[in-house]
Amino acid sequence: MTRPLSNDLRERVVGAISAGESCRSVAARFGIAVSSAVKWSQRYRSSGSVVPGKMGGHRKHVLEPHRAFIAERINQTPHLSLHRLKEELAARGVKVSHDTVWRFLRREGLRFKKNPVRP
Secondary structure (H helix, E strand, O other): OOOOOOHHHHHHHHHHHHOOOOHHHHHHHHOOOHHHHHHHHHHHHHHOOOOOOOOOOOOOOOOHHHHHHHHHHHHHOOOOOHHHHHHHHHHOOOOOOHHHHHHHHHHHOOOOOOOOOOO
């Protein structure tokens, strides 16, 4: 993913548009897309700032609402495998991958050993 263009460039573009130039001519002069000039100008008019918005996003954890169920299943059956837990979640209508279950357990500190090591 590319990073946002500099605030200095954004300010010069918005300044030129505010001075009366068209978005197309400003975009051609500064070597940017017309859509960028329009969006930066709109952002400046609405918020008073040309600073770019946050990039990327944050996804909510799919298994968070099911934490109590997962913890209860691990306490009831400590030898429960990840695949079996995934199947039980699917039966409850939660379709997730093996990796999603593993990462959730690791993040939440819910650990279990399927086969304890004995000397």
